[in-house]
Amino acid sequence: MKALLSKEVGGPDTLVLEDVPSPQAKSGFAVVEVKAVGVNFPDVLIIEDKYQFKPARPFAPGGEIAGIVKSVGEGVTHVKPGDRVLGNTGWGGMAEELALEAARLVKIPDSMPFDEAAAFIMTYGTSWHALKDRAQMQPGQSLLVLGAAGGVGLAAVELGHAMGARVIAAASSQEKVDLCRRHGADEGVVYGRGPFDRDGQKALAQLFKDACGANGADVIYDAVGGDYAEPALRSIAWEGKYLVVGFAAGDIPKIPLNLALLKGCDIVGVFWGSWVSRNPKKHQASVAELLAMYQDGKIKPFVSERFPLARAAEAIKHLASRKAMGKVVVTVD
Secondary structure (H helix, E strand, C coil), X not given: CEEEEECCCCCHHHCEEEECCCCCCCCXXXXXXXXXXXXXXXXHHHCCCCCCCCCCCCECCCCEEEEEEEEECCCCCCCCCCCEEEEXXXXXCCECEEEEEHHHEEEXXXXXXXXXXXXXXXXXXXXXXXXXXXXXCCCCCEEEEECCCCHHHHHHHHHHHXXXXXXXXXXXXXXXXHHHHHCCCCEXXXXXXXXXXXXXXXXXXXXXXXXXXXXXXXXXXXXXXXXXXXXXXXXXXXXXEEEECCCCCCCCCCXXXXXXXXXXXXXXXXXHHHHHHHCHHHHHHHHHHHHHHHHCCCCCCCEEEEEEHHHHHHHHHHHHCCCCCCEEEXXXX
């Protein structure tokens, strides 16, 4: 079988497509015939050794997959060969077949296309955990989403809308804001591309404040970081919650903690992957809730572009450019 491998530290251009042995299903594992792979920002980081996890090389990137169970190992009962499934893998997904712990697999409805299934679990799982578990967001609250047209951002827009929030989508172009409005955002704001000097940060803070209104944002969802973080925090409501989701801008921001004092706000970390491993039963319940919302038509992954496995490195490069909207998916034939 073929797999896209990271054999040395570097960007997408260092990845190579090679033949590797087909995996076997050992005890507690299942082998999945991969049909589609969601591309996420951790795929950009993990091949450069900048992610929280550093797998031994060679390894394939690809943290979420959808496909058909090919075989199962001893002790596996909740999935069987022929089942249509999705799974969060961490890495290893960009291959024709993948062996992973069967507990990571979830059956999907027959009506759910593989590309949507592969674009589902990481983005909606992260954003549902952020808004529901970490922010305890309530109907009628205001939600400011940075990077709102990206994978996790657009999921946050849809979920915030479904939860009854007033959603303000912040993105780097009017085209991206328009996409967010089609997916449930009530308002939108277009910000410039950093880096910003102090005057630029002050102007950005005022832009966020104007968009959020006099009371500020009850919840801020920040998957961007960099020079956008402090201006966004300045627009938070009294006793608001600032969700630290990721750093797509590339830089980890340094926040003046006097802002947290003056706003009486919470700065809340969101590490979905670690939460899943520590709370498997809660994760299963969350996935069931999300799939029910999908079947009710309340959420639906927006797959903007599809790349075949032979061009998967291009898919990662495209995501790294920050030009992608919604989800980019690698398809495996």
